[in-house]
Amino acid sequence: MGDEQRAVPGTPTGAPGPSPARASVEAVFREERGRLLASLVRRFGDLDLAEEVTSEAVEAALVRWPVDGVPDRPGAWLLTTARRRAVDRLRRDQAYAARLAVMQVEADRSDPAPAADAEGELPDERLQMFFTCAHPALAADDRIALTLRCLAGLSTPEVARAFLVPPATMAQRIVRAKKKIREARIPFRVPGADELPERLPGVLQVVYSVFTEGYAASSGVHLQRWDLATEALRLARILHRLLPAEREVTGLLALMLLVHARRAARTGPGGEIVLLEDQDRARWDRPMIEEGSALVVTALTGGPPGAYGVQAAIAALHAEAPDLTSTDWPQVVALYEVLLALTPSPVVAFNRAVAVAMRDGPQAGLTLLDDLVGERQLRDYHPYSTARGDLLQRLGRLPEAAAAYRKALTLAGTEPERAHLRRRLAEVTEVTEVTEIMGVTEPGSEPRP
Structure with a gap:
C-alpha cells in the first residue's frame, strides 16, 4: 500500500x-x-x-x-x-x-463453476467477489469494508484505520457483513445481463468511495491518504480488466487516474493544502494523465455518456490545461450541465456554480451558490461554505467572507483543511480591521459617519 x-x-x-x-x-x-x-x-x-x-x-x-x-x-x-x-x-x-x-x-x-485449468492455474473469479461484497442487501459502510478486506487484501486493523474506528468495531462490522451474506444466501455470481445495469453502479460506487476517502480524507491529520487511493486505483484496474466493454468502468478508471495524477502537487512540504491555481503542474504525473485521457475517449464513445465518463472528461480538461486561467471553463461548465442532467444533485450544482464563477466572474458564481443555500445535502458540506467565502472575499465583502470561513472551519474534517481556513479567515479579518481603523469604505457598505 x-x-x-x-x-x-x-x-x-x-x-x-x-x-x-x-x-x-x-x-x-x-x-x-x-x-x-x-x-x-x-x-x-x-x-x-x-x-x-x-x-x-x-x-x-x-x-x-x-x-x-x-x-x-x-x-x-x-x-x-x-x-x-x-x-x-x-x-x-x-x-x-x-x-x-x-x-x-x-x-x-x-452460475455454474468454470472448468478447471489444465495447468492448475489460479482462475480469476474476482468479478463475482466484487458483486458479492457490494450486494445491495449489505449496509453501505459494510460493502466498502468487505471490499477492502477481501479484494484489496487489507487486514482488519488496516480497514479500521481506513474508517478511523477501533479494530474491534471493524471486526464486528466485517463479521456482520459475512453473516448477512451467509444467512441471506447472497449468491456468489456475476449478475446476468438483465441485472448488470442495476447492480454495477453499486460496485463502482464502492470503489469510488474508497478512492474519494484517499484523495480527500474526511478526517484526520492528513489531507490525502495515498494508501487508500492507491488501493482503490488497483481495484479499478482489476474491474476494468474484468469488464473491459463496460464504458462506465472505463470512465471510473479514467477519472481516478486523472485525479490521482495531481497528488504530488496538492500538498506542500508540511502537508498544507496547495490550491489548484498554485500547484506546480510539472509535478503532475504526465504518463498517468495520458493514460486517463485516452480512456476518456473510450468511455465517451459508442453511446450516451455516463456520469463517470463525464466527470473524467472534466478532470481531463483540468489535467491538460497549462494553468488555471487557460482551462476551458466554458467546456467545463457545459460538461457539468450534462452531469447535472445525468445525476441531479446539489453537489453537482455546487461544482457547476464554481465553474461558472471561473467563466463569468465571482458574482455570477455567488448568485448560483446562494440559490443552493437551502439544500440539506450542502448544509454540512464544508467546500460549499469555503467556496462562498472565497467568492465573497474576491468581491470585497469581507465580513460576510469571514462568516462563511468560520462556518466552514466548524465543518472541516482534516487538520490541513482547518489550517487553510484559519489562514483565509485571518486574511479577511486583518483587512477588515485595517479598513475599520482607517475609516475606508468597503464595496457595498454604507459610508462611515
Whole structure:
C-alpha cells in the first residue's frame, strides 16, 4: 500500500526485513489474494472458511518455500494447498460440510463453476467477489469494508484505520457483513445481463468511495491518504480488466487516474493544502494523465455518456490545461450541465456554480451558490461554505467572507483543511480591521459617519 509494505498475516510489526522466501510469499499474497479468495469462495461457498484456509496456505508457504524453493506457479500452489486444508476441515465437520453443500448446489444452479485449468492455474473469479461484497442487501459502510478486506487484501486493523474506528468495531462490522451474506444466501455470481445495469453502479460506487476517502480524507491529520487511493486505483484496474466493454468502468478508471495524477502537487512540504491555481503542474504525473485521457475517449464513445465518463472528461480538461486561467471553463461548465442532467444533485450544482464563477466572474458564481443555500445535502458540506467565502472575499465583502470561513472551519474534517481556513479567515479579518481603523469604505457598505 503506497510506500508501506503490507505484511503477510502473522508478520510481527517492526520485525527485521523479510527473507527472500517470505518476500516471495508477500509478493504473491498481495497480487493473488483476491483471486485466491474468490476461487475458494466459489468452490466452497463460505467466506470465513476461504479466509481461514488462505491464511493457512500462506503459513505453509512460509515453511516450505525456504526449503523447497518458490514454485513455478506460486498462486496455483497456494490454491491447491488451501483447497486441501478446506477439504480436511470439512471432513472433520460433517454438519458444516452438508450445509455448505446445499449452498453450493444453489450457487451452481444460477452460475455454474468454470472448468478447471489444465495447468492448475489460479482462475480469476474476482468479478463475482466484487458483486458479492457490494450486494445491495449489505449496509453501505459494510460493502466498502468487505471490499477492502477481501479484494484489496487489507487486514482488519488496516480497514479500521481506513474508517478511523477501533479494530474491534471493524471486526464486528466485517463479521456482520459475512453473516448477512451467509444467512441471506447472497449468491456468489456475476449478475446476468438483465441485472448488470442495476447492480454495477453499486460496485463502482464502492470503489469510488474508497478512492474519494484517499484523495480527500474526511478526517484526520492528513489531507490525502495515498494508501487508500492507491488501493482503490488497483481495484479499478482489476474491474476494468474484468469488464473491459463496460464504458462506465472505463470512465471510473479514467477519472481516478486523472485525479490521482495531481497528488504530488496538492500538498506542500508540511502537508498544507496547495490550491489548484498554485500547484506546480510539472509535478503532475504526465504518463498517468495520458493514460486517463485516452480512456476518456473510450468511455465517451459508442453511446450516451455516463456520469463517470463525464466527470473524467472534466478532470481531463483540468489535467491538460497549462494553468488555471487557460482551462476551458466554458467546456467545463457545459460538461457539468450534462452531469447535472445525468445525476441531479446539489453537489453537482455546487461544482457547476464554481465553474461558472471561473467563466463569468465571482458574482455570477455567488448568485448560483446562494440559490443552493437551502439544500440539506450542502448544509454540512464544508467546500460549499469555503467556496462562498472565497467568492465573497474576491468581491470585497469581507465580513460576510469571514462568516462563511468560520462556518466552514466548524465543518472541516482534516487538520490541513482547518489550517487553510484559519489562514483565509485571518486574511479577511486583518483587512477588515485595517479598513475599520482607517475609516475606508468597503464595496457595498454604507459610508462611515
